[in-house]
Amino acid sequence: MRTPLCDLLGIEVPIVLAPIIAPVGAPAGPLLAAAVSEAGGLGTIALWLAELGVLRTRVREMKSLTTKPFAVNLRLDLDPDVRLDACLDEGVRIITMFWGDPSELAPRAKAAGAVVMQTVRSADEARMAVDCGVDVIVAQGWEAGGHVWGTVATMALVPTVVDAVAPVPVVAAGGIADGRGMAAALALGAAGVWIGTRFLVSAEANFHARYRERLLAASETDTIYLENLFDGGPWKDAPTRVLRNKTVAAWEIAGRPPVGQRPGEDAIVAVSASRGNIERYAPVAPVIDVEGDIDALPMWAGQGVGLVKKIQPAAEIVREIAAEAQSVLARLGTTGEN
Ligand SMILES: Cc1cc2nc3c(=O)[nH]c(=O)nc-3n(C[C@H](O)[C@H](O)[C@H](O)COP(=O)(O)O)c2cc1C
Structure with missing residues (x-):
């Protein structure tokens, strides 16, 4: 072709x-x-x-x-x-x-x-x-x-x-x-x-096993478009599409508060050998060297994930x-x- x-x-x-x-x-x-x-x-x-x-x-x-x-x-x-x-x-x-x-x-x-x-x-x-x-x-x-x-x-x-x-x-x-x-x-x-x-x-691809597991299990309705939830570091007001996870759920239950007022704002949820501590809303995907609360991290995925x-x-x-x-x-x- x-x-x-x-x-x-x-x-x-x-x-x-x-x-x-x-x-x-x-x-x-x-x-x-x-x-x-x-x-x-x-x-x-x-x-x-x-x-x-x-x-x-x-x-x-x-x-x-x-x-x-x-x-x-x-x-x-x-x-x-x-x-x-x-x-x-x-x-x-x-x-x-x-x-x-x-x-x-x-x-x-x-x-x-x-x-x-x-x-x-x-x-x-x-x-x-x-x-x-x-x-x-x-x-x-x-x-x-x-x-x-x-x-x-x-x-x-x-x-x-x-x-x-x-x-x-x-x-x-x-x-x-x-x-x-x-x-x-x-x-x-x-x-x-x-x-x-x-x-x-x-x-x-060197993503964490849990990220792959979630990708393989996800349907086309399991992603969410977020204006700026996982902002930080090089990303400011940068929309993303991710799999819904516990961080997204807690933020939704809290009424979708703006940056600075989100639940657990500065909590360290994971650590990576190459990057050090990872805060709850950091735009860091779980790669293989990350340990901790993997389900709290942004797992980027498009709606086509239902076909994966x-x-x-x-x-x-x-x-x-x-x-x-x-x-x-x-x-x-x-x-x-x-
Ligand atoms: C984990 C992940 C990281 C990405 N990083 C970049 C990037 O660094 N630069 C870029 O131009 N696009 C990046 N994208 C967006 C892709 O270029 C692309 O537009 C998107 O993956 C296409 O849609 P699909 O995920 O439905 O195939 C990324 C996408 C994913 C899923």
Whole structure:
């Protein structure tokens, strides 16, 4: 299955592993991303919070694990310039950007020869990004897990973004967890899909067993969109979608009080070998080195979690989604090539 996105990025199947910030600090970031790249998709590592030395190490790990294309994700409101320079210096060819205005960074990355992808929440933002030179638009619907940039659902967002920027390729993100979702995204005009939640239970992701257990058991109604409950550190007034948990339940019972008045505001609920003490509302997902009250921590997940049923190697997930999409499209009498 090939689309113009494959030619532009040099990949074989138009499936992108969404950047997942949580594994930073452990080698599962590159391990997971490289597995997706090796399977013919685009692996992405989120390095927007990484110190420059760590960033360079992660990029080198990636290059030692795969010779295929991969991307680095940078956050536009958190000193992206120096990180971009380090990425370019390390030979990163694809940069994905989110959470802000790409007008300064996109031209700089383009001038250095990189392919630039930008996550948007509206057709207007997509147009602005393309005007700045962005090569690929990622349209993130609010079904998405993790931090959610907009409030429009994928089904409504993708076609308006496609219409706004054609022929620039659009990648659909949010709620896509199997081949049926991929086929639907292609039917909406997307040139590829960007998947996070399904890969949280890949064999290579280093999340805590309890987080995986909850992901595998969750239905499509078990997530909640929160304006700012898990704010702190690098995140302020940053909406997220997570699995409902005891922290969310206690906050709801307390009448959804604002930041500063939430129940158990400063309580230490867990500890991590790499990060130290974790406060109740800290935006820290349970990775394998966390111990304590795991059920109190934010477990990011999109609504597609209801389709996530087993732990599988990332390559198998890529192959399974691509094959299923292809058979759905064949059944519907189309090839999926937009
Ligand atoms: C645990 C987790 C961490 C994420 N971290 C990032 C990140 O660092 N950068 C980013 O651009 N998006 C991040 N996202 C959002 C994804 O890029 C993507 O939009 C989302 O996962 C797509 O929806 P889905 O989860 O329904 O597949 C994250 C998502 C999850 C679930």
